[in-house]
Structures are given as structure tokens and as C-alpha cells.
Amino acid sequence: MNDKNKQPGYEALLREAGVRITRPRKIILKILAERDDHPDAMAIFRRAVRLDDSISLSTVYRTMKLLEDKGAIQRHAFQGGPSRFEPADGDHHDHLIDLDTGKVIEFHSEKIERLQDEIAQSLGYEIVHHRMELYGRKK
Amino acid sequence: MNDKNKQPGYEALLREAGVRITRPRKIILKILAERDDHPDAMAIFRRAVRLDDSISLSTVYRTMKLLEDKGAIQRHAFQGGPSRFEPADGDHHDHLIDLDTGKVIEFHSEKIERLQDEIAQSLGYEIVHHRMELYGRKK
């Protein structure tokens, strides 16, 4: 019934992992939970400052690295630009980036994944992770 | 029979495109033609200095950009690191990066390409280019 605590969120899990839940981290987690895009560090910083203008950009960077290490978020380095982030909700997917708007569309193809495995296999490798991005424009 | 001029190379084509063939550019083109790896700008610079120690790093960067614009080379931005280059010999391929050695293995899958097109299609997009990298380790 506590509507302030809508989601268990990552806080509990992070605390579990020995991570201190500080004010900046709370704010960044909140931003990540509410975002529906793929913001970069600067975008997250700007949103954070609106909630607490004492937050620093380095803390954003440090927190993103921490969350990445803990597996709470995923980092994407698209075409040239800065790293962009999204919560790692378990489900793997790839990205289609709209060249005109920068918008990111998520998709998943089990068939392609399987082919990738086959290829790596045949080259004597085991895939640790992969990256597949389609850059295109609406028609 | 002229063994000094093994390949026509890009010089002629670039000249055609109104690009001046300067000493630094000659050297960089030579390095690219002879390379069998995927060097970054610094690596190219180091190789270039051995042939002419007056070459500057900025010229390497400027030349890479020029060659990229002219379609003579392709730029790859792998996982974090600096851009790495390879001649654009027409044939498209993707990359498998060895996480332990950084070595790059090229491969191509017509099947995957086709699936990518289908996916973009179904999302209402037209692919301009794509990027697919597998990161793995030998087993």
C-alpha cells in the first residue's frame, strides 16, 4: 500500500551486494527506473540535477560503472557517440537506431542468435557477448 | 612486370576524385595496403614514422577521415577502444574479436544479413548500415 515504494527496485539487491544506498544513487536509480529511452551520462546528470542540484557528473559516471559491474544496467556504445544506458531487465535484445532521430528501437531474433553461435562455434570460439546494431531510416 | 607497382592501389582513384597525392598520403596508403590487421590511428602513425619521421598524428587522423569519406577505408569502433581501420575492398563482413588477444577475425553470413533486413523491414525501416560484433574466447 505504500505508494512511495512502487517497486522493490534494485536498492535491495544492491544493498545485498554490499553497496551503500546513498542519496545520489537513489536518485540515479529512480531516473533509470522511470526512463523510457536510452540516456547517456550527461542526460542522466541533467535529470538528476533537477532532483538534487548538488549531484556531480563524476558521481553519475561512477554510479553507472558500479551498476554495470553489478549487472544492474547495460552500457551501449553506439556509433561514435557517448555510452548510453538502460536497466538490465534480464531480457537480451539488440538495437535499431534511427539515423534521423537517434531513437533506439529494441528487437530480438532468436534465429540470428543461433546463427551467431554456429559461426563462433565453427571458428573455434565461444561467444562471451555480442553487439548487433542496425542503423537505418524510416520508409 | 613492374614489381614496384604491385597494385594500382587507391592513388589513381583518389586523384580522380580530386584528392592530392601527397607524401604522407602515399605512405599511409602503402601502410594500409600492406597491413594484415586492423590498426588504429596510433598504430598507423607509428608505422608511418618509420618511413618518414616528419609525419604528424593529426595528418594520420585527417587522412583516415578523408579515406573514409571517399569510401576507401572502413572505420570500426570496437568495444571501448579507439577506431580501427581496414581498406574497404568491397566485400562486406562482420567481426569476431578475441577478448584475450584483441585479434579480429572476419566472417560473413548471408543468412544473418537477410534476417536483419527482414527485421528492419517489419519495423518499417530501411537499413543504411549495420554493425555486428561477436566478442569471445577460443575454446
Added chain:
DNA sequence: ATGCAAATGCAAATCGTTTGCAACTAAGAA
């Protein structure tokens, strides 16, 4: 040869990101 726009080397600037350090704070102990 001559002239001039294009290309160069150098140093300084830029961008995204990381880091050293002194001040601050979360959270377990007392």
C-alpha cells in the same frame, strides 16, 4: 618555373570519461 588552393605540422582545444584528494555520510557497533 610560378601561383595558389590544398595539405601539413604543431600546439592548443575539444569531448567523453576517469581520477586524486579532502570533506562528508551511510550504516554497523557500542
Added chain:
DNA sequence: TTCTTAGTTGCAAACGATTTGCATTTGCAT
């Protein structure tokens, strides 16, 4: 609750990759 202290912060400076301004040089068409 206050105490304690290792973990965390903000700030500014450092960083690595890349770009840029500018005065000087150089291809190459004449």
C-alpha cells in the same frame, strides 16, 4: 542514540582519442 570508519562524494585536474586554428609548405595545373 551517538560513535566510528570505510565507503562515497564533489571538485578540479588529468586523461586518451580526436579535432581544429594557424602559419608554413607543397602538389600540380598553368
